[in-house]
Amino acid sequence: MANFIVNGGRPLSGTIRPSGNKNAVLPMICASLLTDAPVRLTNVPDITDVHKLVAYFQSLGSDVDYDTTAQTLALHHKGDIDAKAIENLPLGIRSAILLLAPVLIRHGRLKFDVDAKGCALGIREIDPHINFLQAFGCETLPAQGIDMVLKSRPAAHSIWAEYASVTATETFLMIASVAEGTSVLTNAASEPHVQSLCHMLVQMGAQIDGIGTSRLTVTGAQRLEGAEMRVPDDHHEVATFLALGGVTGGRVTVETDILSEMPLILDQFAKLGLRFSQDAGSVTVTDWTREVTPPLTQQMTAKIEAAPWPYFPADLLPQAIGVSVGCTGDVLFWNKVYEGALGWSGELAKLGVRAHLSDPHRLLVFGGSKLKPAEVEAPYIIRVVVGLLIAAIQIEGTSKILKAEPVRRAHPNFIENLKALGADAHWEDD
Structure with a gap:
């Protein structure tokens, strides 16, 4: 150190x-896994957490072009993703929690140990993420750690959160953006980086009302398209x-x-x-x-x-x-x-x-x-x-x-x- x-x-x-904002770019990168179309981000900061996510996507066989000088990142997760590698989440960083919804949507199953970390700010709950995913139809199987499956397209759901968690709101946004029907999250986080993810998902084809407020209404898309976004x-x-x-x-x-x-x-x-x-x-x-x-x-x-x-x-x-x-x-x-x-x-x-x-x-x-x-x-x-x-x-x-x-x-x-x-x-x- x-x-x-x-x-x-x-x-x-x-x-x-x-x-570029670290707290914006990480969920934006994770959201790229929701589509098999190309995604391109600009103003991408050259930080260690980005490099770890890039390495993870490279292990999946995705096309990755990360130009740190130009501050651009192009991602293309085509249909031939490595099924074994996708569950090897980079758990050394807190942002790995933001891969739960995309991996389940893309792969249908995810097993992991509950040890994602990245800071010493105190206890960082995983419960809201798991609860949100279960509300949308993900099943939790008996296992050491977490073993979840998603057998079909998520069904829309309305949730009133206990507190305004940024990452849990982002998990909700990602799974709601592909769910069938209209979902509502009350007591949503409204930070600028949450708003950036909302705008990206809208560009990809989801419909989101209430951006920047504590109540988000999301109508999911059958298929999300690609996007080109600037990290704020x-x-x-x-x-x-x-x-x-x-x-x-x-x-x-x-x-x-x-x-x-x-x-x-x-x-x-x-x-x-x-x-x-x-x-x-x-x-x-x-x-x-x-x-x-x-x-x-x-x-x-x-x-x-x-x-x-x-x-x-x-x-x-x-x-x-x-x-x-x-x-x-x-x-x-x-x-x-x-x-x-x-x-x-x-x-x-x-x-x-x-x-x-x-x-x-x-x-x-x-x-x-x-x-x-x-x-x-x-x-x-x-x-x-x-x-x-x-x-x-x-x-x-x-x-x-x-x-x-x-x-x-x-x-x-x-x-x-x-x-x-x-x-x-x-x-x-x-």
């Missing part, structure tokens, strides 16, 4: 374009580079076509003293006052809450925490999604940060800390690596982030992009 070395206290400035920019990366520019005293411009997704995100970072200006197709961080915007209710502490979209995204909470360590005021961070996502906060003390973990969901960061460079260790959570970097890069001196490798799962050419903006940073192989 590689370590990340950063010499902080240097302003980052310049213009950058974000990469990653709003996490937009915010990340703005935060990095701001806390270093620089001026970073991010060129992107997803500014419509950014108002609440920018508002929450503005609570931490970051200042922004926008033009058509770009947003620039112009200043960092370090002052926390106090609530009008004097008895309360400034607060940033993360919850399912359209709330502030949980995947951006570490970045906001990284900014807050250099602020003059106190901030309460509340993660309403994951129960284990703030356990890393103890590492902040090594950087001189005064903070208190109230419970698994709430972290209070006190203002006015005397920061110092340090060696910190990241858990296997992509965005926490970035959060620790944002904290360290604002501190003069050399800091080391141990086990920083997970950042490559979502941010291609991350070091190169930082250096282009003026950062003094590099990888160190452990």
Whole structure:
């Protein structure tokens, strides 16, 4: 596992374009298995999870043309898919869960161990996926692990989900898109990457109403066609580079076509003293006052809450925490999604940060800390690596982030992009 070395206290400035959204491209790639027609994706990020899915499809005998330089991926899953290889899911990545519906639709059977993983955010339930598939007619056979069969075309079904799970919503969308009849999911996730999958499935022939809302109505197609889609920019990366520019005293411009997704995100970072200006197709961080915007209710502490979209995204909470360590005021961070996502906060003390973990969901960061460079260790959570970097890069001196490798799962050419903006940073192989 590689370590990340950063010499902080240097302003980052310049213009950058974000990469394609990891959370959008992975379900889009998996959905390509729903059709035997060609699918072509552009703005595909060069990340490890994409490479693992590409290797899986190559093992099936599919035609795969992945051009990392051009950021394009062409997939063609013809009728001669290797029946033995199709059940060998790449279970080392969380996105393997998104192959359940496509494999059952394409192959009719799937056996796997319940050990799909990819992060340390806490328990990631597989139950909603299995329940959704069963509702559409998939049978679960007695076995060690999971053994499921789909003997005929899925029948449409209406489901009211217990909570708005992104990946479970995507499983619903994929099986409903080929089901006979009209299906409805209430309490659906509505994140931008879920919307991207919806638009792809519509282009392939499904009819989907309610895109971007918590109720999705899907009329399935007898046969899905091919598609050509652009993977949207990653709003996490937009915010990340703005935060990095701001806390270093620089001026970073991010060129992107997803500014419509950014108002609440920018508002929450503005609570931490970051200042922004926008033009058509770009947003620039112009200043960092370090002052926390106090609530009008004097008895309360400034607060940033993360919850399912359209709330502030949980995947951006570490970045906001990284900014807050250099602020003059106190901030309460509340993660309403994951129960284990703030356990890393103890590492902040090594950087001189005064903070208190109230419970698994709430972290209070006190203002006015005397920061110092340090060696910190990241858990296997992509965005926490970035959060620790944002904290360290604002501190003069050399800091080391141990086990920083997970950042490559979502941010291609991350070091190169930082250096282009003026950062003094590099990888160190452990």
